Amino acid sequence: MARNDGRTRRDQLRPIKFKRNYIKSAESSVLVEMGNTRVICVASVEDRVPPFLRGTGQGWITAEYAMLPRSSPVRIVRESKTMRLKGRTQEIQRLIGRSLRAAVDLKKIGPRTIIVDCDVIEADGGTRTASINGGFVALAGLLKRLKLAASSIESFIGSVSVGIMGGKIYLDLDYSEDVSADVDMNIVMNEYGKFIEIQGTAEENSFSEEQLSSLVKSAGKGIKRIINEEKKSLGLL
DSSP states (O other), X not given: OOOTTSOOOTTOOOOEEEXXXXXXXXXXXXXXXXXXXXXXXXXXXXXXXXXXXXXXXXOEEEEEEEEOTTSSSSOOOXXXXXXXXXXXXXXHHHHHXXXXXXXXXXXXXXXXXXXXXXXXXEOSSOXXXXXXXXXXXXXXXXXHHTTOHHHHXXXXXXXXXXXXXXXXXXXXXXXXXXXXXXXXXXXXEETTSOEEXXXXXXXXXXXXXXXHHHHHHHXXXXXXXXXXXXXXXXXXX
């Protein structure tokens, strides 16, 4: 049976594209598309570090995340207008930052801070996973420009959602699947198959250890394909 967006298999990723140098004024930028979810990711560098790292010689990577007002069918109020970040926004940008830091040896980027801005321009599920994937490509492009990529990147990373609907495993959920899934999970892994983060929730029902294993296995296969696309976009495949 075809999925809502036309995919014919439960283990099928949405089409994924990375358009680099999307913002011409930025040091490194990417438009990432995962199906109808589109996020602009921009990496910038500043020659300073947070106070807790001063004098250590170590660098830092952080992220900011936002959904633009008409990234969804109903207009979203800008958080800058309310002067307050929502809990969801804070949680997602911290996830992106943790994921990106896990890919890099911070001691080798020197006493500088890299900020990765992820702005969702169209949301159809998986905005945090798309932001991690696009954010990593933007980060890798910046490190390459700084001639630090070879020494500082320890592994490529990728992220994807996976869920259970009707007792079956589905990979890379779009919005309609995400809101109806019995179990929704976001997984971040590196290219060596090691986990960086697992976020999983059963909405109304519980799930078994066997189902958990199947979810992780499906996500791992999807992330391998995503990382291959990242490498292609950076001219490494």
